[in-house]
Amino acid sequence: MFKTDITTIEELKDKSNRQTRLLKQPRNIAATLYKDTLNNPELSEKVLREFIEDRGVYKRTAADRFSAFDGEALNVIELSFAKNRLLSVSDVAVSDGRTALDFFEKLNNIRLIEKYEASDYLCVVSAYEKNGITAVTGNNKIIQIIWKKCVLTERGRVGLIRFALNIVNYILYYLLLPKAKEAIAEGDKTEIKLFYPNALLKSKEDSRFVLFEHNILEPFASRYHIVRAMNILNPSYFSAAQFETIINNFYSSLFNGGLLITGSNQDAGSVVNGAIYKKNKSGFELIYKSGEGSAIKEIIEGYKTIV
Numbered sequence: 001m002f003k004t005d006i007t008t009i010e011e012l013k014d015k016s017n018r019q020t021r022l023l024k025q026p027r028n029i030a031a032t033l034y035k036d037t038l039n040n041p042e043l044s045e046k047v048l049r050e051f052i053e054d055r056g057v058y059k060r061t062a063a064d065r066f067s068a069f070d071g072e073a074l075n076v077i078e079l080s081f082a083k084n085r086l087l088s089v090s091d092v093a094v095s096d097g098r099t100a101l102d103f104f105e106k107l108n109n110i111r112l113i114e115k116y117e118a119s120d121y122l123c124v125v126s127a128y129e130k131n132g133i134t135a136v137t138g139n140n141k142i143i144q145i146i147w148k149k150c151v152l153t154e155r156g157r158v159g160l161i162r163f164a165l166n167i168v169n170y171i172l173y174y175l176l177l178p179k180a181k182e183a184i185a186e187g188d189k190t191e192i193k194l195f196y197p198n199a200l201l202k203s204k205e206d207s208r209f210v211l212f213e214h215n216i217l218e219p220f221a222s223r224y225h226i227v228r229a230m231n232i233l234n235p236s237y238f239s240a241a242q243f244e245t246i247i248n249n250f251y252s253s254l255f256n257g258g259l260l261i262t263g264s265n266q267d268a269g270s271v272v273n274g275a276i277y278k279k280n281k282s283g284f285e286l287i288y289k290s291g292e293g294s295a296i297k298e299i300i301e302g303y304k305t306i307v
């Protein structure tokens with residue numbers, strides 16, 4: 001019954017080991033392994049796949065996650081902006097930035113880019129170790145407690161079987177919490193940047209491509225021709241009131257005629273339920289729909305500016 005998780009790079013490499021034997025549930029993976037996977041993008045995807053940040057949102061991402069949808073977005077961009085127009089783009093909630101780098105490169109082939117800002121709410125985590133217990137924190141909150149073969153989280157996954165499995169997780173989590181807090185106060189600290197190495201490299205070589213931390217619940221500091229929000233406008237991640245704030249932030253950050261590109265999908269290559277909207281004087285106009293459209297289409301399409 002005792003659940004064991006993935007805490008070493010060898011276990012992470014072993015494909016047969018990624019689910020629990022009996023119930024075939026994904027094992028938790030120590031977030032600290034991200035720093036050991038920097039030369040192996042496929043392995044770092046595995047770490048992010050099971051990584052839930054403090055608000056309960058998955059860090060999950062994948063290379064070529066939505067190529068077909070990106071292709072449609074590029075067509076719309078070509079039709080919407082003249083070839084000589086210098087474009088500024090805000091790509092939000094990019095996780096480690098691999099899908100942002102993908103899109104930057106493709107856009108760079110067809111249009112002039114002035115700046116491409118790729119942001120996420122959580123870009124760095126800290127690991128504090130003391131007496132065999134590691135507390136992983138992000139934005140000053142504990143995200144994981146790693147102890148022996150267990151990777152414990154305050155937020156469990158949903159579902160009945162998972163809930164049963166999580167009881168063990170919760171009990172251990174709360175038993176170890178005082179020790180984890182001690183590790184944070186007195187332990188050895190390691191900082192782990194959650195950036196895809198090629199994206200980090202691009203941000204150093206090309207001043208137009210910028211990676212930084214930004215919470216979409218906060219207003220943007222700049223204005224853009226394009227705001228891209230992939231796999232983040234999910235009804236289980238935010239309340240209706242928070243979505244109002246987010247859509248208002250997107251609207252305010254876009255130039256008139258600017259595009260909001262948004263959609264969600266599962267694994268790389270799966271259908272994107274998404275849409276592209278054009279900002280007009282009173283709100284957003286739907287100009288392209290993929291699959292079932294945006295999961296929050298009523299909110300986006302019902303959005304009205306307060307004049």
Ligand SMILES: C[S@@+](CC[C@H](N)C(=O)[O-])C[C@H]1O[C@@H](n2cnc3c(N)ncnc32)[C@H](O)[C@@H]1O
Nearest residue numbers: 057058059061093094095120121215216230231
């Ligand atoms: C499922 S991942 C999507 C990553 C990438 N866009 C993709 O489609 O592969 C969701 C990301 O949203 C980020 N996130 C969660 N809440 C956020 C917020 N309020 N503001 C900005 N990013 C947020 C998480 O840290 C996570 O990296």
